[in-house]
Amino acid sequence: MAPKKRARAAAIANQSKALEGSSDAKDGDGGRERKRVAYAKKSESQKNTSSASEKATYTHWLMKSEPESRIENGVDVKFGIEDLKALPNQTGCWDGVRNYQARNFMRDMKVGQQAFFYHSNCKEPGIAGIIKIVKEAYVDHTQFDKKDVHYDPSSKPENPKWSMVDVQFERMTKRFIPLTELKKYHLKHKGSGGALSCMALFTRARLSVQPLTAEEFDFILSLEDTDPV
DNA sequence: GCCAACGTTGGC
DNA sequence: GCCAACGTTGGC
Numbered sequence: 001m002a003p004k005k006r007a008r009a010a011a012i013a014n015q016s017k018a019l020e021g022s023s024d025a026k027d028g029d030g031g032r033e034r035k036r037v038a039y040a041k042k043s044e045s046q047k048n049t050s051s052a053s054e055k056a057t058y059t060h061w062l063m064k065s066e067p068e069s070r071i072e073n074g075v076d077v078k079f080g081i082e083d084l085k086a087l088p089n090q091t092g093c094w095d096g097v098r099n100y101q102a103r104n105f106m107r108d109m110k111v112g113q114q115a116f117f118y119h120s121n122c123k124e125p126g127i128a129g130i131i132k133i134v135k136e137a138y139v140d141h142t143q144f145d146k147k148d149v150h151y152d153p154s155s156k157p158e159n160p161k162w163s164m165v166d167v168q169f170e171r172m173t174k175r176f177i178p179l180t181e182l183k184k185y186h187l188k189h190k191g192s193g194g195a196l197s198c199m200a201l202f203t204r205a206r207l208s209v210q211p212l213t214a215e216e217f218d219f220i221l222s223l224e225d226t227d228p229v
Numbered sequence: 230g231c232c233a234a235c236g237t238t239g240g241c
Numbered sequence: 242g243c244c245a246a247c248g249t250t251g252g253c
Contacts, residue, residue: 064251099236099249121251179252205234206250 058108058211061115062201063094063131063167068122075149081117081128081169090169091134094209095142096150098162102209106165107137114170116212116220118201126178127220135166174224181229182220195219 067080084092097103109115111134116127140162142148143155155161182201189197196202196219200210212220 066251101236125252205252206236208250 060212060217064120064208129172130170131167137163140164
């Protein structure tokens with residue numbers, strides 16, 4: 001069936017419940033992560049949180065979610081920025097991420113950092129607004145819920161695989177920044193060494209949670225005050 | 230709805 | 242540990 005929205009933020013009503021279950025896995029460590037770009041070829045143990053001394057530190061992010069209705073396993077996975085805005089305190093948990101690289105990036109997130117809210121798999125893909133991290137990575141309880149679209153029978157409560165963060169709506173961008181426009185800059189910058197020459201959105205297809213350099217983040221913010229290209 | 234890209238699984 | 246088959250992502 002159709003794919004899904006891998007990252008669906010939800011109201012955090014029962015977050016305390018999720019919290020007690022198992023302390024956030026600080027799993028191992030045996031594994032070190034490679035410096036900036038982690039490939040997916042690693043063994044399970046290597047996919048866990050890496051030691052701070054080794055990894056590149058990112059401060060800005062881009063998180064994808066689907067703003068249009070799509071039914072997966074009988075459940076509508078729609079979650080656009082307006083849906084986040086409508087939650088109590090305009091805050092929700094970013095559950096449902098089931099990709100190791102994306103998960104690891106969420107584990108690197110710190111309270112107060114900003115992320116772009118990106119609308120994917122929809123009529124007009126692009127950046128709709130800015131959100132901020134308000135709670136650092138903790139166990140994603142939906143992995144144990146058989147009724148949940150993102151239930152993962154291979155994950156055990158004693159050693160949870162998946163994490164999520166809480167995010168809060170900050171503001172809409174002054175204008176919607178479409179993927180098509182970002183792509184034009186990316187292509188142009190690839191030749192000139194500009195800000196978006198290596199943007200993960202284009203170099204790491206399908207990654208639903210991705211890091212941005214400060215330069216990338218600032219450049220995209222500057223587009224708010226420019227005319228659409 | 231198509232399909233390219235690419236992550237995951239499992240046989241060997 | 243290789244790699245073909247399979248499943249998912251997500252633009253178009």
